[in-house]
Structure formats: C-alpha cells, structure tokens
Amino acid sequence: DQQVKQNSPSLSVQEGRISILNCDYTNSMFDYFLWYKKYPAEGPTFLISISSIKDKNEDGRFTVFLNKSAKHLSLHIVPSQPGDSAVYFCAASAYTHNDMRFGAGTRLTVKP
Amino acid sequence: DAGVIQSPRHEVTEMGQEVTLRCKPISGHDYLFWYRQTMMRGLELLIYFNNNVPIDDSGMPEDRFSAKMPNASFSTLKIQPSEPRDSAVYFCASRSGTSGGYNEQFFGPGTRLTVL
Numbered sequence: 001d002q003q004v005k006q007n008s009p010s011l012s013v014q015e016g017r018i019s020i021l022n023c024d025y026t027n028s029m030f031d032y033f034l035w036y037k038k039y040p041a042e043g044p045t046f047l048i049s050i051s052s053i054k055d056k057n058e059d060g061r062f063t064v065f066l067n068k069s070a071k072h073l074s075l076h077i078v079p080s081q082p083g084d085s086a087v088y089f090c091a092a093s094a095y096t097h098n099d100m101r102f103g104a105g106t107r108l109t110v111k112p
Numbered sequence: 113d114a115g116v117i118q119s120p121r122h123e124v125t126e127m128g129q130e131v132t133l134r135c136k137p138i139s140g141h142d143y144l145f146w147y148r149q150t151m152m153r154g155l156e157l158l159i160y161f162n163n164n165v166p167i168d169d170s171g172m173p174e175d176r177f178s179a180k181m182p183n184a185s186f187s188t189l190k191i192q193p194s195e196p197r198d199s200a201v202y203f204c205a206s207r208s209g210t211s212g213g214y215n216e217q218f219f220g221p222g223t224r225l226t227v228l
Contacts, residue, residue, distance in 0.1 A: 043116070044155070045219065049216065089155065098162075098167070099160075100157065100217065105154065
C-alpha cells in the first residue's frame with residue numbers, strides 16, 4: 001500500500017541548473033509533508049517541510065510546492081550543487097504526525 | 113549533541129540466531145521510532161514509543177520481532193529467530209514532542225543486518 005509515491009528512481013542534472021523532484025500521495029488525510037536527504041551509509045536527514053495550509057515553503061536554495069487538489073508535491077533545488085547528490089525521500093503524515101509514510105526515494109546526481 | 117546513536121553499524125548472522133539492535137535517542141526527545149529499509153518496501157515504520165511506552169507496533173512484521181524501551185535513553189529491537197528475509201537496514205529515529213506537533217524526526221546512521 002504505497003500511499004506516497006516517487007515515480008522517478010533517479011534524476012541527473014548539471015551543476016547550476018534546477019533540480020525538480022516529484023512526489024504524489026493518495027491519502028487525503030495527510031496534512032504535513034517533508035523531504036529528507038540521505039547520503040550513503042548515513043541516516044536520512046530532514047531537509048524541508050510544508051503544512052497542508054500552505055502551498056509553498058522556501059529555505060535557501062530549497063523550495064517545496066504543494067498542490068493539494070492534485071495530491072502532488074515537488075522539491076526544487078536551485079542552483080543545484082554537486083554536494084546535493086543524494087537520495088531524496090518524500091514523506092507524509094496525518095493526525096498525530098507520528099506515522100510517517102515515505103516514498104521509495106529519488107537518487108539525484110548533480111554533475112559538475 | 114551526538115545525535116541518534118545506533119549499534120552495531122553492521123551485523124552478519126546466521127539464520128535462526130537472535131539479533132539485537134540498539135539505539136540511543138537524542139537527549140530530551142520523548143518519541144522514538146524504529147524503521148526498516150529494504151529494496152522492495154522502501155522505508156517503513158515498525159514501531160514507535162512515546163515516553164518509553166510503545167504506542168503503535170502495527171508495522172512489526174511478525175512475532176519474531178520485539179522492541180523495548182526500558183528508559184528514555186535506550187531502546188532495543190530484537191529479532192528471534194532471524195531469517196534471511198530480515199536482511200535490511202534498520203534505522204532508529206527520535207523527535208521532541210514539543211516541536212509544535214510536527215514530525216521532524218532525527219535519524220541514526222542505521223544498522224545493516226545480513227542474515228545468511
């Protein structure tokens with residue numbers, strides 16, 4: 001039961017360009033969404049989040065957009081840097097916000 | 113703070129053996145989570161504790177899995193007996209209950225378990 005889906009397993013972009021990672025969800029009760037970044041041999045680290053009362057949240061080079069009607073969110077990284085190369089997980093939660101559901105992840109490669 | 117600490121980082125065992133994974137959450141965090149990451153199922157929540165009490169264990173796959181949190185600074189995930197399909201990376205995470213109710217969990221580095 002994949003309630004959170006990341007349909008692109010990988011993405012490759014050139015340094016300095018924009019990276020757009022996409023995520024879809026099926027559970028309309030989700031009201032909080034997060035992006036985590038994961039480097040090899042490390043645990044996921046929190047990157048940015050958005051509440052369902054907003055449609056955009058920005059933090060430096062990272063912006064998350066939420067389209068509730070389409071049950072879709074995206075993470076924009078601009079400009080992309082080689083250090084951004086990692087696996088990015090989309091996650092969503094509802095109610096108590098403890099039962100967090102993760103997508104399968106998208107491996108981003110930023111080429112110098 | 114040292115972050116969430118997990119041990120061991122790698123564990124190789126034989127089928128049928130007991131495996132115990134350990135976690136020390138961030139000091140002051142009152143929620144602790146155990147996750148499992150596999151290629152097939154991705155990152156899935158197994159169980160979580162609040163103030164050392166198990167709240168939701170619906171993600172625990174079988175009775176062979178058990179988790180305890182005897183105090184605020186220590187938790188274990190035990191698999192007995194272990195099977196090859198238990199091979200995965202197991203993550204522990206913690207968060208503060210005062211973070212506005214929102215779910216910014218802090219993850220440990222994970223334990224890579226291989227059951228032969």
